[in-house]
Amino acid sequence: xxxxxxxxxxxxxxxxxxxxxxxxxxGGEMVAVFRLRDGSLRAxxxxxxxxxxxxxxxxxxxxxxxxxxxxxxxxxxxxxxRTGQPPLRVYRVRAEEGQIILGAAS
Amino acid sequence: xxxxxLTGGQRIDLLGxxxxxxxxxxxxxxxxxxxxxxxxxxxxxxxxxxxxxRFGLGDSTALGIAIETRFQGLEAPAKMKLAVSGCPRNxxxxxxxxxxxxxVDGGRWEIYVGGAAGAHVRKGDLLTTADSAADVIxxxxxxxxxxxxxxxxxxxxxxxxxxxxxxxxxxxxVEDSEGIAARLDTAMQASIxxxxxxxxxxxxxxxxxxxxxxxxxxxxxxxxxxxxxxxAPAQPAQ
Numbered sequence: 082x083x084x085x086x087x088x089x090x091x092x093x094x095x096x097x098x099x100x101x102x103x104x105x106x107x108g109g110e111m112v113a114v115f116r117l118r119d120g121s122l123r124a125x126x127x128x129x130x131x132x133x134x135x136x137x138x139x140x141x142x143x144x145x146x147x148x149x150x151x152x153x154x155x156x157x158x159x160x161x162x163r164t165g166q167p168p169l170r171v172y173r174v175r176a177e178e179g180q181i182i183l184g185a186a187s
Numbered sequence: 188x189x190x191x192x193l194t195g196g197q198r199i200d201l202l203g204x205x206x207x208x209x210x211x212x213x214x215x216x217x218x219x220x221x222x223x224x225x226x227x228x229x230x231x232x233x234x235x236x237x238x239x240x241r242f243g244l245g246d247s248t249a250l251g252i253a254i255e256t257r258f259q260g261l262e263a264p265a266k267m268k269l270a271v272s273g274c275p276r277n278x279x280x281x282x283x284x285x286x287x288x289x290x291v292d293g294g295r296w297e298i299y300v301g302g303a304a305g306a307h308v309r310k311g312d313l314l315t316t317a318d319s320a321a322d323v324i325x326x327x328x329x330x331x332x333x334x335x336x337x338x339x340x341x342x343x344x345x346x347x348x349x350x351x352x353x354x355x356x357x358x359x360x361v362e363d364s365e366g367i368a369a370r371l372d373t374a375m376q377a378s379i380x381x382x383x384x385x386x387x388x389x390x391x392x393x394x395x396x397x398x399x400x401x402x403x404x405x406x407x408x409x410x411x412x413x414x415x416x417x418x419a420p421a422q423p424a425q
Contacts, residue, residue: 098395133402
């Protein structure tokens with residue numbers, strides 16, 4: 082690990098409606114940020130490893146997101162698939178002064 | 188428009204529209220949606236009916252339009268595809284629909300439920316034979332409401348009907364064995380009355396950024412575009 086971890090300011094938290102996801106480009110990667118109904122944020126890679134589906138358009142609850150193309154299920158906290166697919170990448174994400182701050186993939 | 192296709196359900200498919208352009212396309216069309224994308228009431232396919240077919244026993248086109256207009260867009264545990272055939276020759280494939288109506292002699296209509304002709308193929312079970320088009324519409328609505336209330340998420344009628352049993356469904360929907368027919372009819376009417384075409388609200392996004400691009404946000408490797416296949420002209424036989 083060299084240098085300080087890069088962080089990205091993606092924009093206002095309010096751009097992501099509660100219970101939904103929005104996709105962002107950060108450092109050459111596409112990231113889906115979800116604002117859960119309990120107010121917390123989650124960030125995973127935005128492209129479904131199965132067939133390239135738009136993860137940010139998936140239905141999400143407090144635990145999982147379902148890819149809209151073929152209903153593959155991924156845990157938002159770990160990225161692991163519950164339907165046998167390769168995992169999504171998980172990013173550290175937090176809200177700071179109303180802004181979404183995206184950290185490195187964990 | 189990347190592709191325009193006439194569908195098996197007698198709709199016009201407009202395919203390949205980008206998510207962020209959807210609202211503008213609907214605005215240009217200024218037409219109701221065909222609901223071809225949701226877990227909801229889809230098409231009512233019909234044959235030409237009695238006006239233009241020598242075999243036609245009932246006006247399937249008029250009944251199909253009436254059913255489709257009444258139940259358009261209603262949400263359900265899974266999609267609902269219907270058809271009305273004007274005679275048992277089944278040009279509209281009514282025997283293999285979630286609800287299929289077939290005109291028979293004497294101005295009566297057979298109602299089949301639980302049919303499918305997709306990845307799963309099943310002939311529908313005969314629910315009853317109705318005496319009038321009005322009875323067909325009433326029983327269709329009552330069956331669909333019973334299905335909407337009792338089916339599991341994503342359970343099509345081809346799984347729901349065998350699970351419950353056609354005899355039980357007939358008893359409840361046709362013979363009112365549980366005394367709930369009036370309530371089912373009322374509930375269906377309430378859903379119909381509450382329906383609004385969501386695309387009419389396209390300018391007031393349900394949530395901010397509803398039509399924002401989800402993918403791709405960065406240039407992706409180009410997918411090869413399919414060339415129009417060149418087919419050699421047939422050679423005359425020697």
